[in-house]
Amino acid sequence: KFFSLSLRYTNTTMRSLLLLWVCAAVAHPPHLQREDNVGRVRVPVPARVPSEADLQVRHALVLFRHGDRTPVHPLPGEDRNTWPDGLRLAGELTSLGLRQEYDNGVGLRLKYHQLLGIPATPAADGESVFQASYIRARASNLERCLLSAEALLRGLLTGSQRSASGVLLPDRTPAVAVHTVPERDETLFRGFELCPAFIHQNEARLARVARELPSSHPELYDTLQLLRQDTGQPYLQLRNSSRAFDSLLVQANQGRLADRPGVPRFEQRVRDLADFYFATKFSDRRACRLGSGLLLHDMATSIVAAMKRARGGTEPKQVLAGTRQRHDGLEVQGGERQEAMPPARLVLYSAHDSTLLSLFCLLDSPLRKHVPPYAAHFEVELLRDTTAAGGAAAGADNAGDDDGLWWVRATFAGQAVPLPGCPADGSLCQASQFVAAAAPWSLDQKAFDRECGVGRGSDASADNSNSHQWGCLGGPLSSYTGFALLLFAVGVIAYAVFGPRGIRRALAICDL
Numbered sequence: 001k002f003f004s005l006s007l008r009y010t011n012t013t014m015r016s017l018l019l020l021w022v023c024a025a026v027a028h029p030p031h032l033q034r035e036d037n038v039g040r041v042r043v044p045v046p047a048r049v050p051s052e053a054d055l056q057v058r059h060a061l062v063l064f065r066h067g068d069r070t071p072v073h074p075l076p077g078e079d080r081n082t083w084p085d086g087l088r089l090a091g092e093l094t095s096l097g098l099r100q101e102y103d104n105g106v107g108l109r110l111k112y113h114q115l116l117g118i119p120a121t122p123a124a125d126g127e128s129v130f131q132a133s134y135i136r137a138r139a140s141n142l143e144r145c146l147l148s149a150e151a152l153l154r155g156l157l158t159g160s161q162r163s164a165s166g167v168l169l170p171d172r173t174p175a176v177a178v179h180t181v182p183e184r185d186e187t188l189f190r191g192f193e194l195c196p197a198f199i200h201q202n203e204a205r206l207a208r209v210a211r212e213l214p215s216s217h218p219e220l221y222d223t224l225q226l227l228r229q230d231t232g233q234p235y236l237q238l239r240n241s242s243r244a245f246d247s248l249l250v251q252a253n254q255g256r257l258a259d260r261p262g263v264p265r266f267e268q269r270v271r272d273l274a275d276f277y278f279a280t281k282f283s284d285r286r287a288c289r290l291g292s293g294l295l296l297h298d299m300a301t302s303i304v305a306a307m308k309r310a311r312g313g314t315e316p317k318q319v320l321a322g323t324r325q326r327h328d329g330l331e332v333q334g335g336e337r338q339e340a341m342p343p344a345r346l347v348l349y350s351a352h353d354s355t356l357l358s359l360f361c362l363l364d365s366p367l368r369k370h371v372p373p374y375a376a377h378f379e380v381e382l383l384r385d386t387t388a389a390g391g392a393a394a395g396a397d398n399a400g401d402d403d404g405l406w407w408v409r410a411t412f413a414g415q416a417v418p419l420p421g422c423p424a425d426g427s428l429c430q431a432s433q434f435v436a437a438a439a440p441w442s443l444d445q446k447a448f449d450r451e452c453g454v455g456r457g458s459d460a461s462a463d464n465s466n467s468h469q470w471g472c473l474g475g476p477l478s479s480y481t482g483f484a485l486l487l488f489a490v491g492v493i494a495y496a497v498f499g500p501r502g503i504r505r506a507l508a509i510c511d512l
Contacts, residue, residue: 048404049428055383055407057115059306061299063349064104064377065356066148067097068254071247076232078247084254093144096254100375101148105155108346115345122159130157132175136344140189140351141180148375149178149350178350187448188298189351192291192358195452201287203239209280210238220276223269230260238277245274253374271371278357279369285441288361290452293443295349295359300438303382303431305343307406310384362441365417376413382431383407406431 070083072091080087084094113120117129135156139149153176180186184194192198214221227244228236236244248270251257260266282288349355353372360368385405407428410417416426421437423429443451 050385050387050407054385054387055428056386057112057381058310058384059303059345059347059382060112060115061302061347061349061380062108062377063295063351063356063359063379064101064148064152065353065372065374066093066142066144066350067100067151068094068374069097069144069250070094071250073243073246075244075247082256091142091144093147094254097144097148097374098151101151102155104375104377105152105157106159107155108152109156109159112346118157132177134345135176135348136346137176137178137348137350138188139178139180139349140355141183141186145350145352146178146180149348152348152350153178187445188294189349189355191294191448191452192288192354194454195290195448196454197452198287198290201284202281205284205287206239206280213238217276219269220273223273226260226263226269227273238280241273241277245270245277249274249371275370278354278371282354282357282361282368285361285364288358289441289443290448291358292355292362293441294445294448295355296362296438297442297444299347299380300435300442302343302347303380303408304435306345306382307431309343363417363420367412367417372412378410378412378417380408380410380419383409383428404430408434 070087070090070092071078074080074090084096087094109116109118110120116134117131119128135153137149137153139145157176181188183190187194192202209216213224224236224238224241227241227248228234231244231248233244248257248267252267252270257267263269282291353376356372356376356378357368359378360366383406385407408419408422408431409428410419410426418424418426419429419434419438420441421429421433448454
């Protein structure tokens with residue numbers, strides 16, 4: 001009788017503990033799963049993929065690198081008289097860089113003139129219905145990024161106005177302001193430099209790879225040894241090798257890099273080392289989430305706001321908190337004021353090569369393995385199926401579920417780029433799939449501050465839109481397993497103190 005009674009209590013206990021584990025799984029979807037699973041959701045085959053003729057661009061996001069510049073890390077003893085345009089300061093935008101971004105703007109005008117309500121060219125016939133609110137421009141708070149954004153806006157809004165020498169004329173200032181924040185707060189584009197967790201992981205990763213470099217990549221190790229001799233930096237290591245190859249790559253891009261006697265393929269060897277350095281720095285997708293999760297969140301939020309606007313719904317205006325505006329290089333707004341703006345049709349991000357590489361790492365794209373050229377731009381477009389078949393597939397236009405109407409695609413240098421939750425060939429993807437697959441990899445500012453250990457007052461510990469709750473207990477956790485083990489421990493304690501009734505009481509608290 002005692003054995004039967006014990007067996008009955010044991011069966012009750014095991015069933016209760018199993019239910020507690022189910023409580024963990026249901027009440028707390030994981031914020032981060034295993035890297036192999038997060039963002040690799042099953043991609044359902046849509047009933048109908050629209051043709052290009054059926055699609056209309058309704059929203060576009062363009063992330064671009066600044067134009068050609070002077071070296072950020074000049075070599076010891078480097079003659080600055082050889083720099084172009086008589087420039088002397090490190091990291092300054094050159095006239096070539098201005099022309100590159102201006103040409104980008106002209107190209108974007110040809111591509112998105114219908115979206116912005118302007119003629120394809122300034123000389124073309126047609127009435128302009130353009131409003132400044134149609135464009136949102138955000139730049140990293142470095143002069144080369146701010147000037148790149150302004151040059152691109154000139155090409156986008158004023159057409160091809162140049163002098164005979166090709167240098168930009170001081171034509172009228174575009175009506176669109178460029179927004180920025182102080183460099184110490186630039187987490188949108190340079191989160192990897194302001195996140196202690198990312199910095200620690202990156203330093204450990206580079207140190208480990210550097211130890212293995214002589215055996216794993218002897219040709220790159222030989223290049224590093226060559227740069228130590230060539231640049232007069234005998235203590236150069238992989239982790240700070242950018243101080244050497246930065247200036248050399250600038251010289252190569254400007255046609256000033258001289259061949260080294262007895263060193264074949266010198267320029268290519270330098271580029272290979274730079275690619276390897278950045279591919280190592282941006283190789284861990286989880287770490288890249290800390291570097292570009294805010295940018296991915298901003299992009300996904302912008303796409304969702306554009307869809308809501310098209311449905312005729314109301315959505316919160318984008319609040320540019322603590323930003324400054326620049327018109328023609330002059331700061332015209334203080335950094336403490338908050339300005340609410342209507343959702344834009346075209347969003348411009350003026351940033352750095354490392355910003356692009358970190359985002360490519362987060363998107364799990366092989367593009368992260370190669371340094372993007374100056375003025376390279378990455379585009380994400382939101383498109384709407386304008387055919388009756390698309391509307392029929394989605395139901396009513398204003399219905400909450402209109403997945404068949406909205407599609408996204410991404411391109412870099414004219415090539416398709418696969419997005420999370422989308423087909424691997426980079427073809428059209430339903431917008432809802434991309435937004436859902438991007439959510440686990442996105443971060444808002446509060447989540448960034450918490451996970452990076454950055455204190456920003458009381459907000460650093462506040463809940464955020466990416467946090468989940470523990471159901472009956474409350475609090476954030478990052479996986480099923482950890483929370484299940486916690487509930488298992490609670491169940492064991494409850495059983496030890498109260499017996500089977502204690503576990504049933506815990507289940508009741510969890511509403512199961």
